[in-house]
Amino acid sequence: MRIGLSDVEGHVLHGLLEETSGDIVIRLDRHGFIIHASANIAELGQDFSAALLLPHITDLATRDYSAFLGEHVSAALAGQARLGWVEFPVIACAERETCREGRCQSWYALSLRPMRDSTGTPDGAMCLMRSVQQVRSLEGELHARAVTDPLTGLANRQAFCASLRRHLAKGGGQMVAVFAVDGMRALLLRYGQRTADEVQWGFAKFLETMALPGQELAQLDGERFAVLLPELTARAAREWAQDVVATFAGLAAPASAKAPQLTASAGLARVECTVDWTLREAELGLVMARAGGGRQVGVAGYHRVA
Template identity: 35%
Template sequence: MLLNFTLEESCVLYGLMAENSSDVILKIDCDGFILHASPAFERLGYKLPSMLIGPHVADLAQAGHAPVVRGMIDAVLGGRASAEQVEIALETPAAGARRFAMQMRVLTDEGGAVYGALVVLRSVEELRALEEELFVVSMTDPLTGLTNRKAFVSMLQHLLDADRGGCLGLFAIDHLRAINMKHGIAVGDKVLCAFADHLRTLMPDDAIVSRIGSETFAALLPAMSAGDGEQACRDVVDTLAEVASTGGGDGVKLTASAGLGSIAGGIDRALWRAELALFKARARGPSGFEADIDGHPVKLRLRA
């Protein structure tokens, strides 16, 4: 369904957007002087209502950027500008030097005559902060707070390109589906978060821990020897097994199995070795471990 607003409704909508946005919206005349401004303009320290004549938009810019602003105004009002935006620096009374992305649209009356333009100034710092926030969100598992599979693959590729070597550990929570069916999804989510915290605690400080599947986690161990990598993975598996054997865990016995491979030979090869090792470990029962380092399987040792 398309939204059709009356003129009054459009004005109200504009007011709501302008009052709750950090974007600066300016209305200028055909000479480039400011006639009206959104509340964000005043928050930057400009007092437009107290001015007899609004300043010229170009006068807001730092000296080196003023010609760019004047050129854009001339182009827009002359009908020669595209929809592009330019980045400029302003010297604001309240916030000092700030960088903004500026866009401009011409205003015409019913007869097509130009009577001014709308200018939108959007903080570059806020845009970049938003981009960084969105990037973090896109790389993070929302449940556990660990990096997700997308981030894991990128970091694994980076380590392979750097040729640093090291180990890749994969972990799977044993019988998670059964836990979900018996205790409910909410309990299953708590189990996932508890295991994520367990990995954070026991993995070395330089380990990169990710959740890469519904019940599967990964730990990148840069420049770590096979022996140290095995010990790190066994610590995770054995600690959980000991807690489960004593009846801890509030009625939910949390155990996990692990497979270990090396960070070498390309991303597909590295993942295949670790995934195969994990598959073999899980096939032997809970709390299993197996390693495949550089194509040489390590004999599986099961807990008594």
């Protein structure tokens, strides 16, 4: 959209365009409607040239962020001290009204500077929109690495404990299972770290296959895996864990007498008290299962989960 600007506004706009290569320059009226935008707003799939009505700045944001952006812009236009950058997602697509593709969503930051006319009356604002998608993507990658085990791709202990804390805050009561491949340390000493890593990776993928919808998986350390079973009763959780153990033993049966016999064991507990208490109870169940020869499911304090 091209609406005539005053000489002062034109000079300001020209300067901004020279200094902010790649940024989108926008002129708002006192109500937040866009009365001018630099040509590169077309990157957002916007074509204001044929618009019959002035678009509002909030029309650029996705529905979930429209009110948030409107609140920020209104405060800035009213002269309140909220002039920092604000970030929001935009559907950068020509069919933005109907497009729901996540790949079309891109994050932008907006900065506003209120303007006044010759009488000192508020007269809208000049804005800069700057893409921050690359920064957002990098932050997402760093967060994913911080909460993901690099070998198996499962959530790590930190992420799993955070999930347990959220469930405990809502009252707890869910079942949790801790699995481990039996004789993992002996396997490591005999065949080396590479083979041990392959077994860990393979068992992680096996657990992903056996997991039911809504169950959360994690690798607690180099030997133990955890599964949160939010929809299962204690009896159903034990039956599921026994099925996992039996199925793994069948799939991992050695092809020759020289190949190692791989089995797994599990411990069950209810999510209660604290995260440490919950994991300790589950790991005690695992110890009991292994003490019984492995390939079993153990429950410490069975009266609490029966």
